[in-house]
Amino acid sequence: MINDIVSAVNNVLWGNGQVLIFMLIACGVWFTVKLGGVQIRHFGHMFTLLKGSNKSSSEGISAFQALCTSLSARVGTGNLAGVAVAISLGGSGAIFWMWMIALLGMATGFAESVLGQLYKVKDENGEFRGGPAYYIKQGLNKTWLAVAFSLFLFFGYGFVFSAVQANTITDALNNAYQFPSEYTGIVIIVMAALIVVGGLRGIARFAEYVVPFMAVGYVSVALVITVLNIDLLPAMLLDIVKSAFGLQEAGAGALGAAIKNGIQRGLYSNEAGSGSVPHAAASAVPYPNHPVSQGYVQMLGVFIDTMILCTATAFIILLAGGSSSDQMEGIRLTQEAMSSHLGTGGTDFVAAAISLFAFTSVVANYAYGESNLHMFKLDNRAGRAAYTIGYLAMIYWGAQAALPQVWAMADMALGLMTVINIIAIVWMTPTIVSISKDYFTKHDKGEKPEYKTGDCEIQGKSEEGIW
Template sequence: MTLLEDFIGSINDVLWSYVLIIVLIGLGLLFTIKTGFVQFRNLPEMFRVMFEKDQPTNKKKRGITSFQAFAISAASRVGTGNLAGVATAVAVGGPGALFWMWLIALLGAASGFVESTLAQIYKVPDKEDQYRGGPAYYMEKGLNNRLLGVIFAITITFTYGLVFNSVQSNTISLAFSGGFEVNQNIMAAVLAVLTAAVIFGGLKSIAKVAQIIVPVLAIIYIAMALFILLINISAVPEMFALIFANAFGLREVAGGGFGAAIMMGIKRGLFSNEAGMGSVPNAAATASVSHPVKQGFIQALGVFFDTILICSATGFIIISAGGYAGSDLDGIQLTQNAFAAHIGEWSEMFIAIAIFLFAYSSILGNYYYGESNIGYIKESPVALFIYRIAVIAMVVFGSVAAFDFVWALADLTMAIMALINLYAITKLYKIAHRALQDYRRQRKEGKSNPVFYRDVLDDESGVDYWERERE
């Protein structure tokens, strides 16, 4: 497998050292400016619409709530990227990698807003009183390019349903090996059974599980992290100074660490928050809302929730514990060691349980992205059954595979998927911006529940679901 690893690694070096860094930061900055800094200006509105009892325009109740759609996307976001990914970024790129994770989240939230708003605009109802949508749909309906939509659908199905799920199971396996000395083969069998039990239950089953697991677990994990920071409060100013010095320091530039900090921060930041990658819109499209912009707000908030809160907490704990540079430990085991250094060896077991629940919820969210896109290509019970079996097989594979290989494969497929989606949302940006202007206008007029009609768009072709105001 060494030749394959070397080949994948050489492609990743080109994509992540040059292409993705320029595209992600450049487009994130462009969307931020064009939308009038939507991710900052509309932050209070994001919290307001998160929990409001929405009144969709259609009388027939379809889809799931905004919060459930947020939970599904958070289930995919909050996982190994927050615990294992951050550890790897700091170990390889140094503390400065955390700064670049923040930057890609702050700018990427604007990209996340655009892609999720487009997903709502171009969503379609399905036969099960749900909605489907996402990049494949807005590529076909907005760009009039079904071929590109099919290519994206295949890419995201392979990336999330198969490759990313092997990363999640790999991290669970390593965590339980370190925390409980559980054999990797046993973990493979356990994960296979638990995954099969939920994914054969459908979207509503996934939404219910994610809605319970993610918020509770995130609160517990953040509380633990805050406790550790409080008992080490005197070291916080020095830690921030170290992060910024490492992110821009001349010593890091001379030694090559500057490039490593940027690349690892952006690479692991994107893996964690998924802003602009094209995954979250699949969940955003399932929500039942009165205006597409509402779900754009909620998913932009999810980027902050993931990176600014959870990734930062993990990074602070690892940096303050020290010992990460040159460590032989893999990903999640670095995080376990950092917790153990602060509050005792018992915490290694806590992290093993936490990563199990984080990563397991990610497996469920990842699975849905593939299911949705298989349905886009062709409604086929046989294809869906084969996909479910393949998901379970990759969960087993990831549990016993080498750490470096599964992460390298994830980086490659993630880069390809992101480039396809970023091209599409750049072409369709004006549609999302027009919807944002409409929403802001209605809120300025005093309307607490803005309603979207497709005739406010300059080009409403391909928009099938939303009514015309004059009808």
């Protein structure tokens, strides 16, 4: 009966109903229009803000650490396996639509991160915490909706998603090197425990060093492969565009598959609109000291995840001749493509990359769940200990489990989180527009934007003493 309910909900959200795809596209268009195309108009400003992004305090992590933490969670199996699925089911044109949804998703990511930062609170230790549950409660005064979001997030990010990522690691290492799953699971638990015992700061420090290394290393390999196949690049890019608009022989059916799979996999990968990233945004000490500065930084995260990392995977696969005619899906297609470029070392590289990508997600997922402990007054030693034990136990179970049903429940949790978050941020459009205009005006005057309570009208009120 539970499986039937989960299946029915997922069918409405992700399947034939495709409610979430329409909601996320509409949300991206809505905020692109309302914010005057901020992701295009202020594209360069995202990078400018990185210059002062390394400042932290006793209250919060630095903006750069928040960016790396959000990328830790975003960058996972979707960047390697998800892109391969999009290409195998939707052809090369799916990549074009993945780019388009990322462009719209940047505006959504901007909006939700601004709210996460504006309505942040201080926990028992005097450290910043926040996320959709907090801006729903303080901005909309809908405590029941805030609690519902937190419960879905605990189930998804706190427990199930980490089990799924652990399963991906053990499967990759077992296939490549025949490592026993139970032993790999123990190693993952020990490594994760050593990092998360330091709380959000420990996770942020880990992300700050590992994520740039991971991203630069992966993109560098993709660039080398692209340069070595530079003669194939113009034809590949032309094929992406022609396939995206159904200009190939296959016709309208291929066009629908390209759009559906490109958008769906892009949304899965960059997480814009799901309500996960505002937790990282809220934990930061913004620079300059204005909520909108974190909107720019996290908007950059969507760009890096999809436009850079997913594109790197797409180029690796397409330059190896991968297309919708291949019977392989997921990580095997990526491994085969990499092997065709690098020889037998390609499989090793992909196994190492997906293990690292997935492990960073395992660690960052913990931080998102921990941020919601304050909502239930559990941000104390006993509450954190109980949460940590449950989180580690799920990793060990996930490392060995058969996961189709768990994947379905994870999809449902993510889907319901996203529905609640999109309704909330659209509802709070007046606040997002008001505070964004405050930043834009100050920035256009050549001032360093600073925000103080009362500078502009917002819905509800932020916690006293935060601004």
